[in-house]
Amino acid sequence: MPRDPLIGLVGKPSSGKSTTLNSLTDASSKVGNFPFTTIDPQRAIGYLQIPCACARFPDLSARCKPNYGSCVDGRRSVPIELLDVAGLVPGAHEGKGLGNKFLDDLRHADALVHVVDVSGCTDAEGKATRGYDPSQDIVWLRSEIVNWIQGNLMEKWSSIKRRHVATKSSPVETLQAQFSGYGSTPSLLALTLSRFSSAHALGPLEAWDEATISAVVSAFVDDKFPTVLALNKIDHADADKNIAKIAKGRDPQTMVLTSAISEVFLRRLAKQAYVRYVEGSEVVETREDLLEDGVEDGGGLREMDEKLKTRIENLRDMVLYRFGSTGVVQVLSRAAELLGLVPVFPVRNIHSFGSGSATGGGGKDAVFRDCVLVKKNTTVGEVYRKVMGDAPLAYVETVGAVRVSEDDIVTSGKNDILSFKVGRA
Ligand SMILES: Nc1nc2c(ncn2[C@@H]2O[C@H](COP(=O)(O)OP(=O)(O)O)[C@@H](O)[C@H]2O)c(=O)[nH]1
Ligand SMILES: [Mg+2]
Structure with a gap:
């Protein structure tokens, strides 16, 4: 899963x-x-x-x-x-x-x-x-x-090599056995090894020297x-x-x-009702700003002392206006x-996008209650097992009650709104 x-x-x-x-x-x-x-x-x-x-x-x-x-x-x-x-x-x-x-x-x-x-x-x-x-x-x-990954590998390299030869394994199989603890997968390792062109051919694994191993580990770290x-x-x-x-x-x-530090500061001031702040944006408004814009009672914001006002001014000049946000x-x-993360929206009802229950406080009209983030190249079936576990799957629909296959890769805007029907097909 x-x-x-x-x-x-x-x-x-x-x-x-x-x-x-x-x-x-x-x-x-x-x-x-x-x-x-x-x-x-x-x-x-x-x-x-x-x-x-x-x-x-x-x-x-x-x-x-x-x-x-x-x-x-x-x-x-x-x-x-x-x-x-x-x-x-x-x-x-x-x-x-x-x-x-x-x-x-x-x-x-x-x-x-x-x-x-x-x-x-x-x-x-x-x-x-x-x-x-x-x-x-x-x-x-x-x-x-x-160095950490390479060190762990070198400690065992002679036995890794012997086993590789004796079992006639592929480089991906041998490396996967060593790197699974770092969350590697065979497809990731295949990608890593494919980065070495024929001009820099790796040669058989049992003949790799330390520089070659280092290059492979380095490429793996970039990919992983x-x-x-x-x-x-x-x-x-x-x-x-x-x-x-x-x-x-x-x-x-x-x-x-x-x-x-500026983001922490701005969020704290917003919580204390000194400013209005749209998180991650360059928009910070004080009571005075809002009064100037004709907002009644300055939006209910609190009055700031001179020291605090100066800090806000500096933060605007040094960070928000210069860089557009705190970043x-x-x-x-x-x-x-x-990571190529894809947000997927599982819904109970593919027509209303509702969850079909009034629990959770959103009311029964609420839509898109759930959103899960999955890595790129995740299939519809994998999303199902992540959301619903081992229950048998009858079929899956997306917008317009269009059936989608378990093997389809989920893609933003295409088949990322999914309704899973549990039971036997
Ligand atoms: N000037 C400035 N100082 C910061 C910023 N972020 C953190 N600091 C200061 O750097 C010091 C170390 O921060 P901390 O988050 O504890 O670092 P950590 O050891 O990496 O967790 C603290 O005194 C922070 O207040 C920043 O954006 N600007
Ligand atoms: Mg720390």
Whole structure:
């Protein structure tokens, strides 16, 4: 059965992992008691913003009442699990810091967010300094992961080799036996190995030298752990030159500029009724702004003292107007894009899109109560087993009561609204 996708936050101490996690999980959109809210202190539920299925049908938005998360004007916040992988320092794979403990946590992650302190005010160990070059962190952190996996492999390499030859296994079979603990699949490994062109042919596995093994492990890490860089602390004056250096020659899709502390601050002020803030946007309104716009009683917002007003002004100038937002919400969207996550909307009734029950507080007119996130290339049948377990499946319908096959790959906008009929066909 496919697991729920899990996004791991990595980065050296004091880069801002906990702040980023808090900024993403302390959402006002958190309604209902999500069952996994307190699995352990490192795990939390963030909210991924996606276009909701209700937006495709006129007049349905008002009746869209998610069981978990929220939906505002067709923008839906869907719960997604986050893991704070703390304690990563140079030398971790040899046991420095928390050592292999966090590397073991990593196994469960589908994508990584590497939180980088771009202010240059913390060194590789996370100690306070000035003028540190954060592009180094990107290099060493990745090599820690590669070295960890390679180290585990090299320890057993001679017996792996012997078994490979004796059982006449394919390279994918042999590697899958070694890498399944990191969440590999045969198709992922086939993809990884296909990256080596005939010009850089790998040759038979039993003849691989250490450099070849290293290249294979490195390619596997890229495929298994797609990574978004969250260049954090952009509110700091030293950030600009460091960002420019890191951005050079990188795919911009894998990079987001963030100020996690600003997001935490804005959400707190909104909760205390000092501002109106649309999470993840550049829109912050104070009582004065609203009064100016003719909103009665300033929208009921509270008066701020001069100090607080100045902080808001600075935050607008340094972060929101310069970068368009605090960036943290985009971090999750980017990670979801890298993973190719597809939101699927299981409904009881394919005509009304209702759940057919009045439980859960949404009323019996509520539509699109459920949304599950699945990885790309997931089939309709796999979604069924994830949602309904082992019960026998009679047939599946999508919009217009059109039958869909269990083997169809779910695709956004095509067959992502599904009604499962339990029983014998
Ligand atoms: N200036 C600035 N400081 C931040 C930002 N995010 C986190 N910090 C500060 O960096 C320090 C370490 O943050 P923390 O989240 O505990 O880092 P962790 O060790 O990676 O979990 C704290 O003092 C935070 O207040 C940010 O966006 N801007
Ligand atoms: Mg922390």
